Amino acid sequence: MTNWTPQSWLVGGGRTRTPGDPLNVSPELASNFYLPDERLYSRTHGTTTTDALEELVGGLEKGSALAFASGMAAAAAVFGRLPVGARIAAPTDPYHGVAGILAEGESQGRWHVDRLDQADTAAWLDALAVSDLVWVESPENPLMTVADLPAICGAPRPEGALVVVDSTFATPLLQLPLDYGADVVMHSATKFIGGHSDLLAGVLITRDDDLYAEFVDRRLIYGATIGAMEAFLTVRGARTLGLRLERAQDNAMELALRLDAHGGVTRVLYPGLPAHPTHEVAKRFMAGFGAMLSFETTGDGDHAADVCARVELINHATSLGGVESTMERRAAIAGQERIPPTLIRLSVGCENVDDLWSDLVGSL
Ligand SMILES: *Cc1c(COP(=O)(O)O)cnc(C)c1O
Numbered sequence: 001m002t003n004w005t006p007q008s009w010l011v012g013g014g015r016t017r018t019p020g021d022p023l024n025v026s027p028e029l030a031s032n033f034y035l036p037d038e039r040l041y042s043r044t045h046g047t048t049t050t051d052a053l054e055e056l057v058g059g060l061e062k063g064s065a066l067a068f069a070s071g072m073a074a075a076a077a078v079f080g081r082l083p084v085g086a087r088i089a090a091p092t093d094p095y096h097g098v099a100g101i102l103a104e105g106e107s108q109g110r111w112h113v114d115r116l117d118q119a120d121t122a123a124w125l126d127a128l129a130v131s132d133l134v135w136v137e138s139p140e141n142p143l144m145t146v147a148d149l150p151a152i153c154g155a156p157r158p159e160g161a162l163v164v165v166d167s168t169f170a171t172p173l174l175q176l177p178l179d180y181g182a183d184v185v186m187h188s189a190t191k192f193i194g195g196h197s198d199l200l201a202g203v204l205i206t207r208d209d210d211l212y213a214e215f216v217d218r219r220l221i222y223g224a225t226i227g228a229m230e231a232f233l234t235v236r237g238a239r240t241l242g243l244r245l246e247r248a249q250d251n252a253m254e255l256a257l258r259l260d261a262h263g264g265v266t267r268v269l270y271p272g273l274p275a276h277p278t279h280e281v282a283k284r285f286m287a288g289f290g291a292m293l294s295f296e297t298t299g300d301g302d303h304a305a306d307v308c309a310r311v312e313l314i315n316h317a318t319s320l321g322g323v324e325s326t327m328e329r330r331a332a333i334a335g336q337e338r339i340p341p342t343l344i345r346l347s348v349g350c351e352n353v354d355d356l357w358s359d360l361v362g363s364l
Contacts, residue, residue, distance in 0.1 A: 006060050006173055007242035014056035014235055025052035027232035042228075044220045049231040054203075056238055057193065060172035061185050061205040064212050066219060067231060071168065071188025072097045073224035074202030077215050078164055078184065079105065080222065082133060086111040089127035090135045091118045093143070095166065095188075096333060098135070118145040119278055121152065128157040136182075137166035138175075139282075142294045142330045142345040144269045146278040150285050153180035162211075168192070168321075173245055174287045178207055191321025192291075195237040195244055199230045244323060244350055248291035251356060252348040258357055259295050264364040266342070269294040291348045292320060294330070297364065301341030304329050308344060310363035313355055320347030325356060 004012060015023060028047035032040065039045040046054070050067045058065035068074040079101050082088070090102055092115045105111045114131070116123045118140045124147065127134055134157075138147040153163050164184040165177035171192045177185045187193055189201035204215050219225055226234075256270035271282040272289030282289060297304045308316045314325040318333065327346040330339040348356070 009059050010242050011239055013059045014052035025049050027228040029228050043223055043225045047228055049228050050226055053231045053235050056235060057203050058205055061178055063178050063205040063207045065203050065205045066215050067226045068202035068224045069226050070200040071190055071202035074186050074204045077218035080218050081214050084110055086132040087130060088133045089114045089116055089131045091137055091140050094137045095141055118147050121148045124152045125155050128155055131161055134163045139169045139271055144271050146271050146282040148281050149177055150180040153177055153182040169290055169292050171245055174290060189234050193238050194234045195322060197322035199233045201226055201230050201234045247350045248348050249288050251353045252291045252293055254353050256293050264298050265295050266298055267296040294343055294345045296340055296342045304342040304344055307363045311359050313359040323350045325349035
């Protein structure tokens, strides 16, 4: 990246600036290319559209980015390179797709998983000494627990031990794990980076050329390359990430404060609230507290389900990171039975905050 701020890079990066070229990269619908050329086939080498996306995200995270067909495809490329018998440290409640990969590999005897409390930094530091892969997801879904990334990523570790951070909830604007010493950053670009709930995309970013080459191999072996239209839409969506996040984050802080004072809510989990268990940790290194929060309602799980069913402006839907607010009861999602039955996760979007608040109050 030049000396532009990330906000300007989001708008100005990933453009060729070659006379005669269009300002915006087009969706290049191609599987194969005329020879001789370095780019033979798009599953292997991507297209000019994926190049633009990779340049854009890589510039933000200050590493080399590789785009995948989804966040899970990117995650699978990381786990797929592990040798049989590997030891993995992971949070107790990672994203459920990642939890699925971990559990499946465990039941097949492929690897051993140590599940750690995200807030227990000492346990993560211990794990660095014995793990082949330390997988951190921060903030963590859905309790919004923030890991002490500078401490964990910056600690000394044996040669070959890999630290990977799923930074989806933070976006590249709120934390830079590679700067703290992580080996790899992963994003589900389906979420905030794409920002419009209309595509699936994933990205891995690293500064290690050998690792990058391994991920390119994984991507082509698995056929996990992102499609041209999705790459195009991800670039287009990412142009406004700075604006969207600023608005969504302001809305989230305001809603967290109001929910916290509401009689129908027993607990609000937002790292921006001083009462959040990892507020101090987040304050130390994050550039903001993000646009994700969870809250628990009074009453039982059926009541919380009713609340979700009643919202009109907010969308009763899974996933997150779009311009449109979404909320769901996490315990209703398969594999999330450990989550309190009245916990509702809210992805705060860019609507007017008073309209969002009226919707919540009316539904509660
Ligand atoms: C959505 C998500 C993923 C998976 O990404 P997909 O694009 O849905 O495959 C991984 N990690 C986190 C934190 C997510 O929110």
